[in-house]
Amino acid sequence: MGFLKTLVTWVFVLAFIVAAGLVAGWAWLNNEMTKPGPLAQEVIFTVSDGETLTSVAARLEDDGIIADRQVLLTKSRIEAQMGGEQPHVKTGEYIIEPHISVAGVMSILIEGRSVLHRITLPEGRTTAQLLRVIEADEILEGEMPEVLPEEGSLLPDTYMYHRGMTRTQLIEKAQKAQADLLAELWPERQEGIPVTTPYEAVILASIVERETGIAAERDEIAALFTTRLKKGMRLQSDPTIIYGISKGEPLYNKQGQRRTLYRSEIDRHTDWNTYQIDGLPITPICNPGREAIAAVLNPPETEYIFFVADGKGGHLFAKTLAEHNRNVAAYRAFERKEIERERQGE
Template identity: 45%
Template sequence: MSDNHQNEGVPFGRDGDSAGKGPIIPKSPSEALRPERVPQPPKRSRRARSQLVIFLNFIMTLTVAVCIIAVAGFYYIMSAYQNPGPLANNANFVVRSGAGLAEIATSLERNGVVSDARVFRYVTATYLDEDDTLKAGEYEIKAGASMRDVMDLLKSGKSILYAVSFPEGLTVAQMFKRLADDPVLEGDLPADLPKEGTLRPDTYKFSRGTKRVEIINQMAAAQEQLVEQIWEKRDADLPIKTRDEFITLASIVEKETGKDDERAHVASVFINRLAKGMRLQSDPTIIYGLFGGEGKPADRPIYQSDLQKQTPYNTYVIKGLPPGPVSNPGRAALEAVANPWRTKDLYFVADGSGGHAFAATLDEHNANVQRWRKLEAEQAAARDAAADGKPPAAPPVAD
């Protein structure tokens, strides 16, 4: 038998690989079915494993701590923003025009309105939309108001309102004096006075920080709108052709009477006089011609000589209307001139009750004047007697 057949059937390796390391002893059936041991991967050192665990634990601890701090900080900030504030009593707070959120927050803390300017600033910034602002003005902050309450109030613009009033019949100069004397309004008055009759008498509300020029602009716009509205509804038969004449006559009516129920009657007298070419003979025009917009001193009477003084406004001398208004008329006077009563009266004189007695003829008027003079004399005698402590004398018996 050749050498090639001597090795048949003899395995050279456990895997049948002829490159095995020598002859391998055959396995029993039970050994062949037993799973072979898989080699273990190389073990990591104990030191390397400990450093990784420590690092991961540190990261996790740090993350948890940051979350806890963030939640606690958010809770503190929101509590501070919503809890009652430190203000013990109601107080006024002024937001300057043009002030930013940082300035407002600092000022609130400095005035004891909020406890922490940074909290107010940053939380308020998150509440405000792009178009929202904290508006300028003076605000009344309630005691104990929270930062949220303060933010809502300043955002609303519901500031404290002040008022300045101008009665009907004031001149522009007198209105300017009231504006100048108001302690809340700000800014200078215009160097040039507006034209007489162009400012509307009324009460104007404003917040702290409002400029005096703003009130003047409101008055001018309001008067222009009012005049236009009433002029459009005027009586078509008026002997008045322009708005300037309309305002001028209304200013005279305004100064002649303060009673609403007789303004249209007074207007009818002047309308009748204009229609007949008679002089208006109005005392307010004499006063304006002599003293201008400053007005007559309270203790200065109108003298008989004043009736003949040559001024452009003296309607005892000139015919027709004066060159301009003598005051700023209100709505009632404007409406009275636009739609006067239809009467034949040409005269009126005070009747002693705050109103006037009207007459269509000179004789009737002279009788009314005599009654008024008699009443004046009686009132003067009563005042003198009261000053002397004596009873007033009995009135003379009429013939």
Template identity: 45%
Template sequence: MTGDGAGETATAIDQKKAAPGKGRRLLLWVLLSALGLVLLGAAGVGGLYLYGKHRYEAEGPLEAPEIVFLKRGMGLNAIARVLEEEGAVDSALIFRLGVRLEGLSATLKAGEYEIPAHASMQEIAKLLHEGKAILHKLTVPEGRTSHEIVDIVKADPVLVGEVSKVPEEGALLPETYLFERGTSRDEILARMAAAHDAVMEELWPARAENLPIKTEEEAVILASIVEKETGVAEERPRVASVFINRLNRGMRLQSDPTIIYGITGGKGPLGRRIRRSEIDGATPYNTYQIDGLPPTPIANPGRAAIEAVLNPPETKDLYFVADGTGGHAFASSLKEHLKNVAAFRRIQRERGER
């Protein structure tokens, strides 16, 4: 072998040895580049996360409190869109992402909310999660008929839907009810009926012994008469005792409101005095002409009237008449009662009333 051939062989060997070193350096550069891209990506994602978190927790754009209504059935996307449209949040996207990261996406509740001024997206999400919606108030006075209560419910501008039917007389509990915007009229009437049932379930078992009323329905009928006879809360027990005493003695109740109900059917006030012919006229409700109780309640009594009937005070009273001050004068004898009637007539004459 000549010298030149030996040199070529050595060079080839050196090149072969160098090739693996270049491959390792290339792989290292690839790995370093990939790691750099990952770190850059992570830094970018981290930066975006911190930016979004800052926006989510920062003061909101509202300069003053804003009322926002979220309808039932709305999902997170729709809620975020409404909040953005109402100016409560400045990014529906960030609100959605923040809510999802907090695990609240399925817990936001519908309703009417007052969003405070400068409330952050996080604070708004908490408000909706806790369901602290605005509550509206509907007050039903004692002694209203079912037709009158339906009119009250129909007139409320916050309730929705139509009333499917007028509830039975005496089936509703007069009370103040709180409800959210979007509640239907049938829903609020159903709540009144449920409240009435709950009161009867509580009070009926605790009734006094030996009452002349034997069923819950009879208790409600008599309570409705008590309710219509007096607008003075303190008088209810005593008025109840008069009717209980009369029933125990087999006396007719002789209650004017029962005559009126027989004429109007509970669809509105009579608007005038009762005529003599109406006192003498026979209707199923005229307790001047029938024995015992009328066939149904004549109004919807409140809890106090029901309690008064189920646990009346022990009195000897059999009569009462208006005393001219808004209350009544009670008597245990007809003679005493006639004196009270004469006194009331005198007051009427002095006032120029007929």
């Protein structure tokens, strides 16, 4: 009986010692996890696709970001045993601040709070031109897709992305953004507008986008083109002629200088030349932005049916052909003065 009592006492003693050891070990581990680390200055740390927590922990120690990889790995093993799942680090590029704790590092890498990069796809560019922007980006990864997106299917915008995103994924992101925008705006379109599908809206918006770089003019030009279509008039948009000739690339003369359209090009029939065809071209002529698409879906009322450049970046609008001819004459006079000034070296 005395032996059994002694055995029970020793069991309790050993259990107490083990429990005390576990408590002390847990307290030590938490202290090691939260105390400031050895990193002296901010660094960028990159986790590549497929890397494991073990390999990342080794690099963190080798780079002097944490003092002991085993602290991180032990903590992760305990959390896995308690929660049933091993923590995973996420691919990305991370800013690591000086003297960050092991817990801080784990939080950043597991939550995936990586550095964001940006790429701007400007409005009014053709798909080929936007693809050149994407291809030239030095941070995006991977080759360009074999099947290229259709003209007008990308939404121009500034896109934020993490290191590791591929060029194909960025293209898909821009395509989805346009699809989402059309799904948002199309149901709210104005009744009676002369476009019957979202694709036709993109075609008309692409012409509006190429006709002006001034945001304040988009609604007026969208309204003017809407009025012309309702009246059965041709759009007569110069950018549509250019697209039919060069797919939207600038036109140059034999001396390599930018040039305007030749009369023969205006008279040439293509599937895009709105001087020669009724209605809309068969495809968009560029990738229009949100504002241009919104403008053609809800244009204001206007009596204007003509417009011409004013030589200062904007346009002169007219309700009648006679008024339009006067605006054209004024623009031609402005052009002649500018040419004369250039000749005189002013």
